[in-house]
Amino acid sequence: MIELAGCADCGHPHFPPRAVCPRCHGTDLRPVPCREAVVEQVTVDAAGTRLASVRTATGTVVVGRLDADVPVGSVVPLSAWREPGAAFVPGGAPLLPTHRSPLRDLPAPDRTVPRLLQLQARRYGDKPLVVRGATTWSYRDAVERAARMAGAMAERGIEPGDRIALLAGNRLELLETVLGCAWLGAIAVPLNTALRGAGLRHALTDSGARVVVVEPDLTGVLDEAGVPVERWVVGETFPAPGPELPARPAAPGDTVAILYTSGTTGLPKGVCCPQAQFHWWGVTVGECLEITDDDVLYTCLPLFHTNALNAFFQAVCAGATYVLGERFSASRFWADVREAGATVTYLLGAMVQILLTRPAAETDTAHRVRIALSPATPAAAHAAFRERFGVLLVDGYGSTETNMVLGAHPAAQRPGYMGVVLPDHEVRVVDADGLDVPDGEPGELVCRSRQPYAYATGYFENPAATAAAYRDLWFHTGDRVVREPDGWLRFLDRLTDSIRRRGENISSLEVEQVIATHPAVAAVAVYAVPSELSEDEVMAAVVPRDGGRVDPAELTAWCAPRLARFAIPRYVDVVAQLPLTENGKVRKAVLRERGVTATTWDRTPPAAGAQHGGSAPVGPQ
């Protein structure tokens, strides 16, 4: 529904509201609700936004956005964004989330993991909080589990402040240990299960882990790392529940977990996550996804990572149920979601694209999921995903070090954008010297929170790295973004992933999004390789769709009308798969290191005189 301005004197409505009635100059203007309109003209702009001129029953013509390809002459509801084919019209949807978490105004001393669990157990008691396979913990069970894990840990000599490393997949023992640590005042250090050798050794020694909880399959990995540390092997020496221990008083700023950064460059750093940070993750993401106690949250992302760990606290803060899947499988995803009874889920990296490239199936819509958190969703995927799966993708920005910093009301999602600055946060976009860049120009995103302990408190025992990241008292994200004049922010690159070719800055993401829409392409990564002239050349690694093939010459010709000439890749590698992190992010450092090889296709720029340099493949003369 939108509101037109209606004249009380002559009845004539208009939009947008003027100072007087355009027909009779009457000044008594009142809101007139308007629920639907007829589509008269439709166009799609260069960014893929479908814009329409629609006419209401009273003859008022309004410019709006269509979220689906509906024919001219259709009647569309105004701003009823949940229905495919609905029009979004200004004034109909608020920009910022309107859902309010019941725990947003929790008194500061209660913003700790034990207090959250106790408060919600009192309210939700026997309601399921956690489901993993056949096992279910109620809200009350979760408190008991935490208290008895703390008891067992204390019996084994663990003291407040001790670090307990975890090397395990998505299993309940991992969550149990995290909650037990919070109860006892110890610090959980969930490690990436892909860590090996030196990386694992670094994380174990850097964190000074007193114990490592490890699943049986991964003990060999520990042996190779060669760090002498006490092991609690799941199913073997992992402790049975001990006596219930009262929660040790904790302050909102106490470190409750240390999460190691994925370390695409340099050694991983331990991010110290304070108690209150998890409260704010629960509140803020819950508000962006409008999570209530009717919801079931399903995640198959790894629990050692901030995304899945935070989803647990979104469930706690909303009184919802958290279903922990094993790992992402494209073929099983919708079946798992349906089995979980999920209404909310979590997507990351290439998952959206992978799900979209699978053949359509009846199971596509045989589920109850209404919404998914999906940071950095390609612009074209929003409408396609909603039409095919009936799931609204919600973009946003947050990191292990921060919280949910950028986002927007579910109805106000702007494809290709992360969102606007959420309440409680401040954001700037700065150049290498820390000076603000004008809106519309790329720069590094820096941010800070107005809520105490909503962000990480620093890098573990690494004051130099902490000071560097927080220089000028702003957290430097390392992400290159653009803020538009209207306040929306768009992600370009990790700073380390940006490409500079002959004076032009190129966003690898923009090139990737164009190539990803080619019908033969399943996945793509774009990165810089050294140019023989100076600066960089653009290179793409492309994975063909099942059974298909990608012709690099055809691919670059296809890019020509869709990309700035300087952004079209010179080099293309057709590969079977991309090197990924455990979270599905492409490890571009690996690709950059591999660089141009003997099998790389090279679109050698045409010699002088060619007017359309690069727009067409060049064959032998």
Added chain:
Amino acid sequence: MTAASIVAAYEEPYARRTSRTAEQLLAAAVRGALGAAGLGHGDVDGLGVSSFSLAPDHAIDLAWRLGLRLDWIMQDPHGGASGINLLQHAVRAIEAGDARVVVLVAGDHLDRAAFARLTATYNRATAEALTPLPLRGPNALFALLTQRHAAAHGLADADYAQVPLSQRRWAARNPGAVYRAPLSLDEYLAAPVVAAPLRRFDCVPVVAGADALVLTAGGPGVRVRAVASRHNPDGQEGDGIVTGLAQVADRLWAGAGVGPGEIDLACVYDDYPVMALAQLADLGCAPDLHAFLHGRLARDGWPLNPSGGQLSAGQAGAAGGMHGLVEAVLQLLGRAGERQVDRARLALVTGYGMVLYRYGACANAAVLEGVA
């Protein structure tokens, strides 16, 4: 009453990229126009300015920096209608004796960010009701208008193409145009779609540059036979494919003492082909659009926007409102170089612009006559 005469016109060459500021471009255009008139800065006593990127400075700041001592000053923010608006007032000022030598100048340098900022916050209705959609600049709005116009007049893409195609043929002879290479119908149709049905060559290339005119009391040059304006003609409650010119056409031609058939060339505000056609139709210059496009334009090579227009020469922000005036004056003074129209005596110039919500609300037109 002293008759006003346009004695010189000058365009500071348009450039896609430049390190020069708007003020430097405006200053260069003023210098160029005064040079062409054989006058100096000390002779000027009236100044009219239009520029988006002059801000936070105003006309008076520019006058100060140019060293002008003035009896008459004016600034007009109305984009594509600003040139003729300034002209209308300057002629009256000279006739009334308020000024004797008036320089009118318009120009801009908008980099990508400034252009995005300008279009996103063009006015309150845009910022509140369009930018959040998101709508990025006016292309999509004029795509919707083109569809409406095409349905109303039974025109197809290849018909609208005749406007940029014919103007491109003229642009080949304008060394200052951004696009000069010949454009075929196939190339036009194969260009990337910006917002269907608009393709790349239906949209103006954004450039930096400035245009200027010098008016004096009396003297040989170009006379303004008639000028007429009509703004906000329908409260933005119409279809947007008829401009305010339809309401003042009779007054304009009666004032000029000639009819649309007697015009030797026309410089019509061409932000998009559809609006150039709408203005020509509103003024009675093209009673049958299909015949006009394929006959007068494509077959006869009639001089519509012989500079190449903004579609080929480029749009330098507010200079777009003065570009057509400068071209018409150069033609009537016989100083249009290779693209000089034979025996050019009468020219029609129009201005259009200022999208309030769905389409432009300002329109004006002038009939100019070369007086040897």
